[in-house]
Amino acid sequence: MTRFKTCLLGLALVFLTNPLTVHATEVCENPQFEKDLEPWTLIKGDGMDVKYVTIDDLPGTKGGVHANVTKPQPKASYRCGLQQITSMFIPKDAAMKLTFQAKGDPGKQVRFNIQTNGHPWDTTLATPYVKLTNEWKSYTFEGKAKRDYAPGDLRVYALFGLDAGELTITDIHLEVEGAGLAPAGQAINPNATFAHKNSNWWYNSKKMDMKLLKDGSEDYIQFTTKDIDPKKRWEASLSERIYTALPKDSKVKLVAVMRSPTQGAKIDLFLQGKGGHKERLINAAGIKLTDTWETYEFNATMDKDYEPRECTITSLLGYMDQIIEIKSITLSFSE
Structure with a gap:
């Protein structure tokens, strides 16, 4: 009880001393796959099938993505998954919160990387592998932006290919404090100086x-x-x-x-x-x-x-x- 009261007091003090608190903005588009995949893209291959599905056993959600991995690639799990390239400017040190809902064969594993969309493949938020159950569960992970990211610099990448099994995933959200249109003078195209070879071009x-x-x-x-x-x-x-x-x-x-x-x-x-x-x-x-x-x-x-x-x-x-x-x-x- 004491710990709970202390947390509430701390939150109250933060609010009083920072009345203009920067609010988190939803960065993912179409997080619940309402009608289709756009702007998500699927990554799949031989023995690693990934497809859009409708969902009728999770209230408030209509669609999601289903993966059936029969030929896993533990050293290249990224070859089976789902990604979205983000469309907002994200400032350095911004707080980030990733949430998603998933279910699958008991023990089937999934992980997420919030990483640059191309060289140097720098990851700003990486989750551990999550072992799923056959019931819907919600998962949350938090981190901070390592640097300023131009729109198109980052991708939300789910990796499914570590082990065999089926899974279904939906309701993928990335909330970032201060995300939005870039300030004047800030590049709004990634890799504008070609520092990362031909990435994004x-x-x-x-x-x-x-x-x-x-x-x-x-x-x-x-x-x-x-x-x-x-x-x-x-x-x-x-x-x-x-x-x-x-x-x-x-x-x-x-x-x-x-x-x-x-x-x-x-x-x-x-x-x-x-x-x-x-x-x-x-x-x-x-x-x-x-x-x-x-x-x-x-x-x-x-x-x-x-x-x-x-x-x-x-x-x-x-x-x-x-x-x-x-x-x-x-x-x-x-x-």
């Missing part, structure tokens, strides 16, 4: 080679295009999905630091909606590069609300056979 390498190099202590990425048809500039390109929402009337700026040793080198840089080339929010075509590092900045105001994952940064390099070097491509909200 997609490359059309059909007519382009890529190297990660250094200029002193700074990383940069070098592209060498070859056998180019200028009418098909997209055959040498790179792009990155923007995971955050871009609200109507919000102002964004796209800043790139680039150079080229090739005389007459040019590059396109676009921010576009899901309509692709028909919905360009920033349309910077034919940027002329020099042989010294220069900063190129482009601005836009959103004419409507853009949902998470609707927009992409796209760059076309296929003007000619050329060398393009990029130190950073950063999208952020303006002041």
Whole structure:
């Protein structure tokens, strides 16, 4: 009883001395799988089946994910699971709380990693393996964010492949204090400086080679295009999905630091909606590069609300056979 009273007193003092307490925000989307999986994705393979299912024995929940593992991979349990890439900015040291409900064959194990979506695969919250029972149970784990995470930097990853057996999981929530839209000037695209190689960026390498190099202590990425048809500039390109929402009337700026040793080198840089080339929010075509590092900045105001994952940064390099070097491509909200 004394311990309980002390806890209540401590909470009361915290509230009185911190009246503007930062509230936790739900980071996971579609945590109860109401109609489908989106934006969750399944990871499965031979002998490791994972699928969406409806649930009728857990009040308040309609859907979830079922796994049936017949060929476990104890050293590669990540090859069977479920993941969601988060769409909010998460500040350093923010308190995090992960909760989920699951049941399965008695003793069947599951674990979660809240980790970077790509190199260096840094984990900020890792649960131990949880042994399930054949009845629904709720599980809770807490931790803190190791650093600032841009939207798209983190993924919620459930691992099912350690041992054989069946399980069903749902009601997956990640609550984070202070999560939301990134502050002005903060990158809203992950790996903007290419510090983690090509993580989060997609490359059309059909007519382009890529190297990660250094200029002193700074990383940069070098592209060498070859056998180019200028009418098909997209055959040498790179792009990155923007995971955050871009609200109507919000102002964004796209800043790139680039150079080229090739005389007459040019590059396109676009921010576009899901309509692709028909919905360009920033349309910077034919940027002329020099042989010294220069900063190129482009601005836009959103004419409507853009949902998470609707927009992409796209760059076309296929003007000619050329060398393009990029130190950073950063999208952020303006002041």
